[in-house]
Amino acid sequence: MVDPRKSIIDQRLGKIGRIIAVSSGKGGVGKSLVATTFALTLVQKGYNVGLFDLDFTSPSTHIILGAEDVQPIEEKGIIPPVVHGLEYMSLVFYTKDHATPLRGADVSNALIELFAITIWSNLDFLIIDMPPGIGDAMLDLIRLVANIEFLIVTTSSRLAFETVKKQAVLLQDLKVSTIGILENMKMDNNGCIQAQTGELGLRFLGGISFDPTVEEAIGDKSQLLGTAFARKVAEILGEP
Amino acid sequence: MHEWALAEAVVAAARQIAKKEGLKEVKEVVIKVGELQQVELEIFEFALSKLEAQGFEGTEFNISLAKTELQCRVCEHKWLFDKTNLAEDTVEAIHFVPEVIHSYVRCAKCGSPDFKLLKGRGVWIERLRGAK
Incomplete structure (x- = not known):
């Protein structure tokens, strides 16, 4: 018995320049905001960009984007709608406002299905918003997407960085490309995360201070891109 | 027409299996389609017939439906x-x-x-028959 879907994924992703998974071993560090703002920043710079929300059980990029009244088109596969210049895909198009309690095998199956049927156009970048942790979604991406690159987000908290460290070491062990570590919601300037990132042999991408104006900007692209948070994302990740 | 994407996956997988097993010709691909995905068989068969031209001329795609069985993890009820x-x-x-x-x-x-x-989720290749 053979699952045919995996055999078509390389072809589906064949026209994409770089595929970057914004991830973290820990939840609540701002992955979705970083991923969405990163993707919008790249659009502003003139790149062709896709954003793929793989956080199936807690999707939020559609809320950040204010993506309402859009739906993929069915045509020899699923064509993602364009939202603020981004080709955008999320399971939320099919789950709507319902809770989506999925176990690991279901997460894998849904992920494989979406990679197999989504028809992206010629993209310079596909940015993936990952679920937290080092579970099924991360392992599936490593297994299925040959040229995947990880961008790791942490906060200044030891609680976050301890799990991020494990994730970073695991990715190194598996010889998976890691762009570097981004410190979000930075609390001070003691350089602790930067120093520890260096000890891991990874690039410290930069730190972004907590910006209380971001919450008000959720759902409004222009307002979001005007925040200090977004300007810092553009400064750090504008030319990945 | 999302069936087209699934048909492309079947053809790509069949090609990989044939290559791995050193088959010069694929005579039959037996495909199961789980009821849960509600694939439109006519469209799926049409897509496969169009994709046959890509190295599967004369291949018989044998498609059949499979019931979808579910089981509750809490009370073990099956339906x-x-x-x-x-x-x-x-x-x-x-x-x-x-x-x-x-x-x-x-x-x-x-x-x-x-x-x-438990069974009958989506599309899978049950077996492939060919000649070396």
Whole structure:
């Protein structure tokens, strides 16, 4: 018995320049905001960009984007709608406002299905918003997407960085490309995360201070891109 | 026409299997389609017939439906998927990504969304017959 879907994924992703998974071993560090703002920043710079929300059980990029009244088109596969210049895909198009309690095998199956049927156009970048942790979604991406690159987000908290460290070491062990570590919601300037990132042999991408104006900007692209948070994302990740 | 994408996957997989097993000719591909995904067989067969030109001339694609069996992890109740009482947009959502069934369907006995798909999820290749 053979699952045919995996055999078509390389072809589906064949026209994409770089595929970057914004991830973290820990939840609540701002992955979705970083991923969405990163993707919008790249659009502003003139790149062709896709954003793929793989956080199936807690999707939020559609809320950040204010993506309402859009739906993929069915045509020899699923064509993602364009939202603020981004080709955008999320399971939320099919789950709507319902809770989506999925176990690991279901997460894998849904992920494989979406990679197999989504028809992206010629993209310079596909940015993936990952679920937290080092579970099924991360392992599936490593297994299925040959040229995947990880961008790791942490906060200044030891609680976050301890799990991020494990994730970073695991990715190194598996010889998976890691762009570097981004410190979000930075609390001070003691350089602790930067120093520890260096000890891991990874690039410290930069730190972004907590910006209380971001919450008000959720759902409004222009307002979001005007925040200090977004300007810092553009400064750090504008030319990945 | 999402069936087209699934047909492309079947052809790509059949090509990989044939290459791995050193087959010069693929005579038959036996495909099972789980009821849960509600694949439109006519469209799926049409897509396969169009894709045959890509190295599968003369290959017989033998397609059959498989019932979808579910089992609750809480009370172990088993049942067969039935779309009769589901809304049209729910049926369509399950068609695209069968796992979203967990957003809409509950165990008929205990009401839990924690159930597993025992069989009959989507499209799979049951076997492939060819000549070396």
